[in-house]
Amino acid sequence: MSIGSSSFHGLPVNKRHQGHKPPAHWPKHLRYLASSVFHTSVSTILRTHIGRTLDANKDFSYENAKHPKVVIRPIATDLHPAKGQFGLFAAQRIPPKTHILDYIGELHCDDRPDSNYDLCLCRLPDGVSVGIDASTMGNEARFVNDYRGIRGKPNAIFLDGRTPAGELRMSVWSSSEDIKKGEEILVSYGKSWWRSRVPENILEA
Numbered sequence: 087m088s089i090g091s092s093s094f095h096g097l098p099v100n101k102r103h104q105g106h107k108p109p110a111h112w113p114k115h116l117r118y119l120a121s122s123v124f125h126t127s128v129s130t131i132l133r134t135h136i137g138r139t140l141d142a143n144k145d146f147s148y149e150n151a152k153h154p155k156v157v158i159r160p161i162a163t164d165l166h167p168a169k170g171q172f173g174l175f176a177a178q179r180i181p182p183k184t185h186i187l188d189y190i191g192e193l194h195c196d197d198r199p200d201s202n203y204d205l206c207l208c209r210l211p212d213g214v215s216v217g218i219d220a221s222t223m224g225n226e227a228r229f230v231n232d233y234r235g236i237r238g239k240p241n242a243i244f245l246d247g248r249t250p251a252g253e254l255r256m257s258v259w260s261s262s263e264d265i266k267k268g269e270e271i272l273v274s275y276g277k278s279w280w281r282s283r284v285p286e287n288i289l290e291a
């Protein structure tokens with residue numbers, strides 16, 4: 087099942103992706119990607135809709151634009167519900183409504199009910215949907231946790247938009263308040279994501 091989303095107008099990824107060097111704490115068994123890759127289940131028509139066949143040179147400045155520094159950290163706090171896993175943290179103050187990074191992974195149209203890293207990129211009128219699965223490959227965005235049990239509300243959101251060259255992407259943006267240096271970046275995966283995984287009474291808490 088996919089993590090939920092809404093909409094925006096796209097902007098950059100950052101210099102971290104240059105040279106494809108994985109960031110600190112990147113798990114060795116996962117492939118680090120600078121941009122998403124297509125699974126064979128995505129048709130040529132859909133690839134065109136997503137826009138990866140458009141002029142890649144136009145995205146040069148987009149890919150190299152400066153973005154807030156973030157860091158993947160292991161979570162060791164007893165009270166954190168994802169203790170023993172990783173989270174994504176602000177390595178500097180992030181102003182409100184700032185594009186932090188894009189959610190990168192494998193673009194696919196097949197069902198991946200067992201993936202906990204599968205975000206919906208788009209749904210078409212004919213019912214076909216494209217997901218971004220970061221379970222085996224992706225970037226830092228795959229480490230963004232859900233706010234539930236960690237803070238009162240999310241401090242970031244998923245928004246979709248197109249890069250200057252026209253590529254459809256899903257990105258993480260800060261919400262209407264600052265994210266302070268050292269704070270964990272937390273979104274809402276949506277109730278439907280949790281509903282398929284945990285009892286309803288925990289969701290209402």
Ligand SMILES: C[S@@+](CC[C@H](N)C(=O)[O-])C[C@H]1O[C@@H](n2cnc3c(N)ncnc32)[C@H](O)[C@@H]1O
Nearest residue numbers: 167168171172202203228229230231232233234
């Ligand atoms: C997209 S991954 C987030 C990164 C993950 N923590 C990791 O280290 O790979 C989603 C998984 O993180 C964990 N997670 C995220 N938010 C959580 C929360 N609020 N409470 C408990 N577990 C959470 C769950 O195991 C979930 O399946």
